[in-house]
Amino acid sequence: MTGAQWTQLIVFGLLFLLVTVLGFVAAKWQAGETLEHLDEWGLGGRKFGAWVTWFLVGGDLYTAYTFVAVPALIFGAGAMGFYALPYTVVLYPLIFLPLLRMWSVSRVHGYVTPADYVRGRYGSPLLALVIAITGIVATMPYIALQLVGLEAVLRTIGLNGTGVMGHLPLFVAFLILAVYTYQSGLRAPALIAFVKDALIYVVIIVAVIYLPLKLGGWGHIFDTAQAKFDKTPSPADGILLNSNNQLQYITLALGSALALFLYPHSLTGILASKGRNVIKKNMVALPAYSLVLGLLALLGYAAIASGATAITNNATGRPDGNTVIPVLFGQQFPAWFAGVAFAAIGIGALVPAAIMSIAAANLWTRNIYKEYLHRDASPKQEARQAKLASLIVKFGAVLFIVLVDPQYSIDLQLIGGVIILQTLPAVAITLYTRWLHRWALLAGWAAGMAWGLYLLYLIPNPAAKKAHFGGSALTLKELSLLGWHPFAGSAIQVYVGFVALALNLLVAVVVTLVLKRIRTFNGTDATDPTDYHADEGDPRLKAVAAH
Secondary structure: OOHHHHHHHHHHHHHHHHHHHHHHHHHHOOOOOOOOOHHHHOOHHHOEOHHHHHHHHHHHHOOHHHHHHHHHHHHHHEHHHHHHHHHHHHHHHHHHHHHHHHHHHHHHHOOOOHHHHHHHHHOOHHHHHHHHHHHHHHHHHHHHHHHHHHHHHHHHHOOOOOHHHHHHHHHHHHHHHHHHHHHHOOHHHHHHHHHHHHHHHHHHHHHHHHHHHHHOHHHHHHHHHHHHHHOOOOOOOEOOOOOOOHHHHHHHHHHHHHHHOOOHHHHHHHHOEOOHHHHHHHHHHOOHHHHHHHHHHHHHHHHHHHOOOOEEEOOOOEEEHHHHHHHHHHHHOOHHHHHHHHHHHHHHHHHHHHHHHHHHHHHHHHHHHHHHHOOOOOHHHHHHHHHHHHHHHHHHHHHHHHHHOOOOOHHHHHHHHHHHHHHHHHHOHHHOOOOOOHHHHHHHHHHHHHHHHHHHHHOOEOOOOEOOOOOOEEEHHHOOEOOEOOOOOOOOEEEHHHHHHHHHHHHHHHHHHHHHHOOOOOOOOOOOHHHHHOOOOOOOOOOOOOO
């Protein structure tokens, strides 16, 4: 290591130590009578106010994805990476009312997971099982994205060994994460999110002021980026969209917006809040993060202008495109400030990874373990299962990195989005109507999932020299319906998740019409229309941590 890297490592290590201590202290923060209950361990006692929820949900949604993946995609592909801005703008109006309804019905019945809600809405353990498994599987690549972001930082600092040793620092960091998540539950990432957001805001404000001054202004930065893209063979690259990628941009933005709050970890942050007013305030305030996201995205162009290049991953022998933003900070800033930026990225990976693993653990415990393996499980046994499951999920995410190995880390999130989008009919639409039949929902899910995974399989990854699972952008000429290619020869790209969801909805509607015609029983609804409007203080709310 150089002297500068030692400085970066020390600053990074000290801030990492701070959040580790906070993670263990969090067990006593706003503590209830016991952590041996999913309401307390997995949902923080369901009593977070507006500020805590804002930091928790923001820390959950704006992650290493924000700091590493989006700028890295813009560095490599240009304007397409800015899809993250419209999707976070349209997101909050889309999910404002559904989230209020989900919070209310969950508090009345004590639901901890979206699969709990589906189980009650249709009286169908099988449909709930499908939703739970889908949520767990979709969360894996999202946790993996956080791993990729943290590993990029460690590699930039100089911890870039070969073979298994190349991943050792990552395993150590996530072992620490696993231990304090096991002990403190959701309170740990909620408390650490305050530090994470403070660091991110400081780093980005300094970066967007300092870097343009040092690199010749934004005009020069954009010109340099365009010159680079003019030399690339891909027609989809450039600082402006073109006819080949505009459809992908639109479907990617809308599909991502629809997917985001279907993730179990997103709903976990919402269900942890104490009332509907807290959610309303957050839906108004959370778009402030979108401004920061836009500024961060521009760093991809700044990295081009600075001449930053990806560090070679000694474990694979290939350049790691996710290191370009850490390299930018390491080259352009004093070592101590680069260390602060690296800590912001690293902590920005730990907070959402903790929440995601908790959400996946809640799904396992409530909708698989208790439903099928131990129906009489006590709250203490449920909590113990959730703690163990949260450890397993983290290591599952490591396997996802090894097996998929995408060109851009953001593809991990987009692949997860294709999967979780298939739960939209069962989780979101049913908040308003039970018209869709439970067997039709299962049929639609199966069709959308099968087709979505097949289309993902068709997408190559030229950078990694892999023929399959190389991203989420499908060229329309590859789209076939029973051997028929309706868009033969077209170079236009589209987001796979959007296409798979369209088939899902079509199948669900057609099968519903058939089943209604033959008068097939549609399950028993345990909820009442008034449940979807209950608020804090309503006597119908189930007591927190009640057996």
